[in-house]
Amino acid sequence: xxxxxxxxxxxxxxxxxxxxxxxxxxxxxxxxxxxxxxxxxxxxxxxxxxxxxxxxxxxxxxxxxxxxxxxxxxxxxxxxxxxxxxxxxxxxxxxxxxxxxxxxxxxxxxxxxxxxxxxxxxxxxxxxxxxxxxxxxxxxxxxxxxxxxxxxxxxxxxxxxxxxxxxxxxxxxxxxxxxxxxxxxxxxxxxxxxxxxxxxxxxxxxxxxxxxxxxxxxxxxxxxxxxxxxxxxxxxxxxxxxxxxxxxxxxxxxxxxxxxxxxxxxxxxxxxxxxxxxxxxxxxxxxxxxxxxxxxxxxxxxxxxxxxxxxxxxxxxxxxxxxx
Amino acid sequence: xxxxxxxxxxxxxxxxxxxxxxxxxxxxxxxxxxxxxxxxxxxxxxxxxxxxxxxxxxxxxxxxxxxxxxxxxxxxxxxxxxxxxxxxxxxxxxxxxxxxxxxxxxxxxxxxxxxxxxxxxxxxxxxxxxxxxxxxxxxxxxxxxxxxxxxxxxxxxxxxxxxxxxxxxxxxxxxxxxxxxxxxxxxxxxxxxxxxxxxxxxxxxxxxxxxxxxxxxxxxxxxxxxxxxxxxxxxxxxxxxxxxxxxxxxxxxxxxxxxxxxxxxxxxxxxxxxxxxxxxxxxxxxxxxxxxxxxxxxxxxxxxxxxxxxxxxxxxxxxxxxxx
Numbered sequence: 001x002x003x004x005x006x007x008x009x010x011x012x013x014x015x016x017x018x019x020x021x022x023x024x025x026x027x028x029x030x031x032x033x034x035x036x037x038x039x040x041x042x043x044x045x046x047x048x049x050x051x052x053x054x055x056x057x058x059x060x061x062x063x064x065x066x067x068x069x070x071x072x073x074x075x076x077x078x079x080x081x082x083x084x085x086x087x088x089x090x091x092x093x094x095x096x097x098x099x100x101x102x103x104x105x106x107x108x109x110x111x112x113x114x115x116x117x118x119x120x121x122x123x124x125x126x127x128x129x130x131x132x133x134x135x136x137x138x139x140x141x142x143x144x145x146x147x148x149x150x151x152x153x154x155x156x157x158x159x160x161x162x163x164x165x166x167x168x169x170x171x172x173x174x175x176x177x178x179x180x181x182x183x184x185x186x187x188x189x190x191x192x193x194x195x196x197x198x199x200x201x202x203x204x205x206x207x208x209x210x211x212x213x214x215x216x217x218x219x220x221x222x223x224x225x226x227x228x229x230x231x232x233x234x235x236x237x238x239x240x241x242x243x244x245x246x247x248x249x250x251x252x253x254x255x256x257x258x259x260x261x262x263x264x265x266x267x268x269x270x271x272x273x274x275x276x277x278x279x280x281x282x283x284x285x286x287x288x289x290x291x292x293x294x295x296x297x298x299x300x301x302x303x304x305x306x307x308x309x310x311x312x313x314x315x316x317x318x319x320x321x322x323x324x
Numbered sequence: 325x326x327x328x329x330x331x332x333x334x335x336x337x338x339x340x341x342x343x344x345x346x347x348x349x350x351x352x353x354x355x356x357x358x359x360x361x362x363x364x365x366x367x368x369x370x371x372x373x374x375x376x377x378x379x380x381x382x383x384x385x386x387x388x389x390x391x392x393x394x395x396x397x398x399x400x401x402x403x404x405x406x407x408x409x410x411x412x413x414x415x416x417x418x419x420x421x422x423x424x425x426x427x428x429x430x431x432x433x434x435x436x437x438x439x440x441x442x443x444x445x446x447x448x449x450x451x452x453x454x455x456x457x458x459x460x461x462x463x464x465x466x467x468x469x470x471x472x473x474x475x476x477x478x479x480x481x482x483x484x485x486x487x488x489x490x491x492x493x494x495x496x497x498x499x500x501x502x503x504x505x506x507x508x509x510x511x512x513x514x515x516x517x518x519x520x521x522x523x524x525x526x527x528x529x530x531x532x533x534x535x536x537x538x539x540x541x542x543x544x545x546x547x548x549x550x551x552x553x554x555x556x557x558x559x560x561x562x563x564x565x566x567x568x569x570x571x572x573x574x575x576x577x578x579x580x581x582x583x584x585x586x587x588x589x590x591x592x593x594x595x596x597x598x599x600x601x602x603x604x605x606x607x608x609x610x611x612x613x614x615x616x617x618x619x620x621x622x623x624x625x626x627x628x629x630x631x632x633x634x635x636x637x638x639x640x641x642x643x644x645x646x647x648x
Contacts, residue, residue: 053521130563183564187567197377197567198566198567198568199523199565199566199567199568201567205564208560208563208564209556209560210556210559210560210582210586216589217559217582217585217586217589219559219560219563219586232533232534235534235541235543236532236533236534236543239454239532239543240507240529240532241523241565242522242523243511243521243522243523243525244522244523258534258541261541262534262541262543265540265541
């Protein structure tokens with residue numbers, strides 16, 4: 001009988017009280033606000049209740065779900081790939097930017113701004129089938145290591161965010177990536193690393209062509225960028241692809257501002273979260289002056305908009321999935 | 325005891341034998357091939373077994389899930405909407421094409437080909453928020469009737485296809501629309517009419533802009549077409565949005581050829597289905613010479629590629645959802 005009563009009590013409690021769903025988060029205000037939000041939208045019969053089909057949560061990737069320093073990992077892949085291509089055929093290095101990239105001279109390429117980055121990415125991400133490209137990325141992920149941490153890149157995902165994604169899905173949310181990173185690049189690891197399947201990965205993409213290659217229908221990546229999934233592009237892509245406004249959005253840079261703004265402007269309970277990179281010891285500390293993941297508007301306006309600003313150094317007891 | 329044995333036998337039978345999952349389909353070869361395919365991919369432990377996450381089925385909309393004569397219903401909406409706009413402000417009719425459209429002169433507009441159609445659609449589908457556009461379409465669907473059948477347009481869905489969609493989902497498939505029709509237009513009725521939620525509706529779309537209107541973040545439809553989800557665009561959009569190759573594709577015109585070709589070229593069991601409009605009495609009979617839903621390549625090459633050609637007159641015992 002005691003057992004029966006105990007079971008009844010346990011069943012009546014929110015799942016979040018039974019076991020800590022976010023063990024790598026310090027017991028801070030940020031964690032409490034996230035859990036309070038999830039409890040609110042999942043408790044039937046209350047004003048804040050949201051049906052599971054509307055529990056859509058969107059996450060930026062670079063700097064939000066995994067690291068992005070010293071430069072976006074996709075760009076490191078592009079430089080490595082370009083160096084490989086140049087070994088076989090040096091004539092592919094048709095410009096000073098491409099030469100610098102093949103030599104691993106990141107800072108020279110970065111001086112060229114976004115155009116230079118796109119030039120390098122385009123040179124290595126086009127003229128191949130989607131299948132061949134993704135095989136190449138998978139091979140790179142299996143063999144290369146990050147220059148500073150020595151970790152495989154897909155072990156530089158943030159353990160607190162992996163827990164958050166899992167917690168949300170356990171609570172009936174659908175979790176999406178909405179990133180300025182390349183769609184085809186991210187899909188290679190998103191399912192295994194984050195539990196996010198291909199149709200829930202939104203990103204930047206180039207044109208594709210449909211061609212019959214040696215009798216086989218094939219989808220080929222073309223050079224021209226068709227859509228940049230950043231800034232205002234994020235809410236536009238979410239509306240176009242998911243077809244509804246999320247109730248929760250998580251990012252780390254001003255590239256995520258419009259996504260959080262649109263998400264949290266909706267009716268009913270909404271949650272905007274910004275990951276603030278404050279941890280120079282365990283990760284990197286950067287915000288207003290960074291060439292990657294610049295965060296100004298989010299810090300200036302986010303708190304007034306009710307967004308949760310996560311202080312990585314204080315709010316996370318652990319950072320990378322691949323190390324403690 | 326007899327009851328127990330009976331239960332065991334019932335459990336061992338494929339679900340399709342317990343009750344007819346496709347009651348509006350005649351007991352023809354087409355129906356048998358569809359059911360045999362579904363049984364094959366859903367029977368564990370066999371060569372043909374496909375895990376539920378890979379059971380992706382894609383459907384064209386116009387002429388496949390609902391009717392498309394005398395002209396695409398979205399175009400009828402555009403003409404009706406243009407006539408309404410012109411009542412308030414005749415100066416919107418800036419070209420002979422727009423004047424013809426506002427007067428309901430379909431044939432004049434059709435003589436102008438695809439450009440004329442796009443001109444009319446663009447004039448009525450842009451400069452408004454997605455929300456306002458979809459409210460307008462919903463109102464139109466609730467009030468207007470098809471000129472020939474007198475049915476509400478969303479009752480001119482094909483009952484056999486509604487059954488097929490439901491049957492596939494019952495068998496663990498995810499069902500998508502992949503249509504040349506407008507994304508925002510279709511999403512207004514797809515969930516209620518077909519059980520297909522917004523994120524599983526792929527279609528043609530225009531550019532969008534993200535703007536703060538009177539303090540409210542708003543997504544506005546722009547005039548320029550950004551992507552035409554037809555012909556080669558279909559496999560490209562499927563790869564981009566769903567991120568995997570379907571195992572089943574259903575269409576009715578040469579605009580669906582590439583989608584069926586790409587789908588059925590994959591490894592393992594695949595099914596391509598073409599709906600052939602052969603029923604001049606209950607619906608419309610058209611194929612090679614039609615200005616809408618033209619079907620030539622599908623009839624010439626489809627059978628050799630193993631595609632199932634559904635003869636509407638013979639294979640369907642009932643046509644529209646809204647009438648017998």
